[in-house]
Amino acid sequence: MHPALEPEGEHVAHSAIGSLVGGVLVWGGVGILLDHWLGTGRALTALGVVVGFLTGFFIVYVRFGRDE
């Protein structure tokens, strides 16, 4: 017999990693572009990485952390 297993664990891990990495890449990337454009050194890159990381965490919390 093949039971219909609840697959949540696997799923959560991969989505969570995607959002965390994606967050840093997207907003860190935007930071790099803005730094180049505005000539602000590394300031906006740093800000972007932090904002992206926090937003990634927030997404993981919203998607998977709430009802538990």
Add this chain to the structure above:
Amino acid sequence: MLNIPAAVGLLAPMSEGEGDGGYAPPTISEFFPAQVIGEATFWGLTRIDLIALLMTGAVCLFFISAFRKPSLIPGKLQNVGEMALDVVYDNVIDEVMGVKGRKYAPLLMTLFWLILAFNVTGILPMMHIAVTSVVGVPIVFAIASYIAFNYAGIKEHGVGQYFKLNLFPAGVPKPIYLLVTPIEFISTFLLRPVTLTIRLLANMMSGHLLLVLFFGATSYFLFESSGLIQLVAIPSYLMGLIFVFFEIIVTLLQAYIFTLLTAVYIDGALSHEH
């Protein structure tokens, strides 16, 4: 027309960097061999292409002959064929998706067994290069996986709802979507196929380079150096041997991970809460 030494890879590691008699470590050119059939034509095939065709034929032949005349009491070949399918059913489909995943069995079976066949050529005698270590191959598998999970999601929810579920997770204050949506777009629709491709490609490339490095060094120490330094061939050979066993594991693991992730992505696309 067929360049046989090139086709069986006899010229591969030794052909470049020689002349000064020094050791020539493997380079990335390993993965761009010369065409051995139909040179300089648009359909020209390299020896890696030939291996790909051979392995595709072998996988097709195996499954077709195993299930050509299926019977309730399976014969030997059908038995082996069913075991091959059960590997994917038990470890990927039922594990990740449950019964609803059986619909996607044909795709997942094909992915697992074809990727495995393409990986295993990296350690098979006479072939010695994984077909999946040429970037075009993992890209095609990743595109198949990408189309499959997006198709599954769109079919289940409809286009609008599918993108809404993925890009606008419920329970987020509206202004925050400005931060969240680009991340979700990149991580779901761009990073997934890219990471699938790179994970498989990099694993198979590095495995091949390691093997060529150790066995190339063994041959160099044994045949081109003299005195005590020749003894270095022994540990070099042993390291090569260890990495052959390591590659057997990597071969299986990478085929499994690729199939598992595809199943996870399809399951995620079907799920109603994102």
